Amino acid sequence: MNPVEDSIHEVENENINQRGTENRIWSSLSADRLLEKLSRPELAILYTDLKAYGERALKEPMPSLSFRLYRQFSDTGERKAYEEAYFDRRGRLAAVTMLALDLSRPNAMQVLEDMLWDICGEYTWCLTAHLGTGEVDQVDGNIDLFAAETVHMLAEVVTIHAERLDRLVIERIRFEAERRIFTPLYRDQRKFHWQTADHNWSAVCGGCCGMAALLLLEDEPTLRESICQTVRCMDAFLSGYGEDGGCAEGIGYWVYGFGYFTYYAEMLREYSKGELDLLTGSKITAIAAFPLRVHLSGGTYVNYSDSAEKEEIPSGLLSLLASRVGLQVDLPLHIPLFTEDPCHRWAHLLRNVMWSDPKMYGDEGASSxxxxxxxxxxxxxxxxxxxxxxxxxxxxxxxxxxxxxxxxxxxxxxxxxxxxxxxxxxxxxxxxxxxxxxxxxxxxxxxxxxxxxxxxxxxxxxxxxxxxxxxxxxxxxxxxxxxxxxxxxxxxxxxxxxxxxxxxxxxxxxxxxxxxxxxxxxxxxxxxxxxxxxxxxxxxxxxxxxxxxxxxxxxxxxxxxxxxxxxxxxxxxxxxxxxxxxxxxxxxxxxxxxxxxxxxxxxxxxxxxxxxxxxxxxxxxxxxxxxxxxxxxxxxxxxxxxxxxxxxxxxxxxxxxxxxxxxxxx
Structure with missing residues (x-):
């Protein structure tokens, strides 16, 4: 068996009920620890960038996902306007979540609650480009990359601020996560094309839903089903890689797919007290080395397929991989700014804050x-x-x-x-x-x-x-x-x-x-x-x-x-x-x-x-x-x-x- 198959075997034979509820919350995901991390000098520029974005979000209303924007893709094939508003909403939520860590900002928590309530009320968490013509039957129970990212973000935000958020907001998030994600995916066990995909969709969709389940689900049978399903998604994702660790989708999609694979793997490892570890084996080590092998110089990469020449590799992701698989990072430390990511992805932001470690970085040209x-x-x-x-x-x-x-x-x-x-x-x-x-x-x-x-x-x-x-x-x-x-x-x-x-x-x-x-x-x-x-x-x-x-x-x-x-x-x-x-x-x-x-x-x-x-x-x-x-x-x-x-x-x-x-x- 490969490591993924071994993990499935362990999960299916493990009595998860004996784990107790104390492992449900990702132990490193606390408001106090986050605030301490944000005060480190290497994060000063990131925090300044984040605060500027958040201050604007505190003063302005959330951009609307209007019906006109919703219909634009099916009517004309254009998707940019809807997505700009959609990602700005996620970006504002992420920035205000961080600002609300500061107890001297009581207005930040009030705005955060309104934002969470607003996102829970969206007609769909999916992008219109993934909904065909956007009819009701294409929306109900549909889970795409961004619905998965949304439920993951909400789960981590509610975990971080659990002691200060209004109980009704927390209940609304749990209700929407259950209705939109957990019921169709884990209880009804609907089949989605991405569950067997050999590319980024399986890792992102499976991993995000799986992380949300680890944080929000309370009944053990459904949680066990979630873990088994998610680990199988990760196995499908890894099947798209050869033993050389090369990513045919290019460096940008390595960041996306393998990034979320790593994020889920690390949360599962912590949840299981180290018993379930997906970041093992020579193939994982080779995949982890991909960005360094395709880095040419000066932050410029080989960019075949749909990748950019200049790609921001999340510093938290590289630091974690360096620590876990012995990766030699022959790059100077660069912590990406929040505003450099047009999608404002919460998972990268949080882990850049939590995991970025200057000691794991070297000098360009110092590779083996x-x-x-x-x-x-x-x-x-x-x-x-x-x-x-x-x-x-x-x-x-x-x-x-x-x-x-x-x-x-x-x-x-x-x-x-x-x-x-x-x-x-x-x-x-x-x-x-x-x-x-x-x-x-x-x-x-x-x-x-x-x-x-x-x-x-x-x-x-x-x-x-x-x-x-x-x-x-x-x-x-x-x-x-x-x-x-x-x-x-x-x-x-x-x-x-x-x-x-x-x-x-x-x-x-x-x-x-x-x-x-x-x-x-x-x-x-x-x-x-x-x-x-x-x-x-x-x-x-x-x-x-x-x-x-x-x-x-x-x-x-x-x-x-x-x-x-x-x-x-x-x-x-x-x-x-x-x-x-x-x-x-x-x-x-x-x-x-x-x-x-x-x-x-x-x-x-x-x-x-x-x-x-x-x-x-x-x-x-x-x-x-x-x-x-x-x-x-x-x-x-x-x-x-x-x-x-x-x-x-x-x-x-x-x-x-x-x-x-x-x-x-x-």
Missing amino acids: QAERGFIFQNLGWMIAKGSLDSPDTKRTNGGPLHVAISVKGGHNDEPHNHNDLGQFIIHCGGENILCDPGAGLYTQAYFAPDREQLLHISSSGHNVPLIEGQEQSSGRQAQAHVLEAKLAEGGGELNTTLDLTSAYSGAASLARYTRQFHWKMASGGSRNGAELHLIDHFHWKSRMVSSAERFSSVDDSDAGCSSVVERWMSRVQPEVVMSGNLRWQGVHGTVHMTYDANQWQVLTEAIDTVDHDNVPVTFYRTSLSWTGAIDETEVRTERPNPLETVCEVRFIIEPKMGETEVSMRE
């Missing part, structure tokens, strides 16, 4: 040799990291300039999938210069059929080619086959070859497509840089095209069978240094790309879009269009592979040069 690069064998991600000497005196942190590359394999039916097989990132000095677009704005269309037409999801928004006018196809059958993946000790050299043929099922004349990466850090002498040598081989079937069937436009879907367009995405606008040489000038580093200008024509276009938070962003997509052609004359020659197109480019990554050095180089 194994973390200088990593190959996720199950996930199909390859990462190599290194450092360069930097003459840039404007850098504030001093020390070496960190550089890295990441390559993505996998398949095109992953959770929060993007069609991005063969995608890669070039990183330098805290910046992904050749980048991944990450998550787009969540709308109805983002999760609807034909979603792969959207830039953030389509291969057109990634560093992968267009072949015969065809983008990558969706589905499990589109898979990157790893032919080679070798990482030298210390991460200084990475060699990877992927067969990506199945990703382009729409390219009728494509016989085989392979992509090779050769990454190497400069060593010795006066060299101070890193190099990525990328070689794409496109093998064609026997059908020939004449030299007149040349590819003429990056948007020409009727191009000849051997038409290829390579594409590179960046937030930095590239400059043409000379024919066959482009340059992306980052904040602290420079990426040069050299290519055969006789065979490839370059074009850069600006693409305006919005990110996940609806903030405008411009990407610069640089395309290399193949201008050669295969004809019958070439086939009759002694050329070894007449039915092959090869794109060979070199990326040189160097520290940023001063203006004098640039002019001398040019």
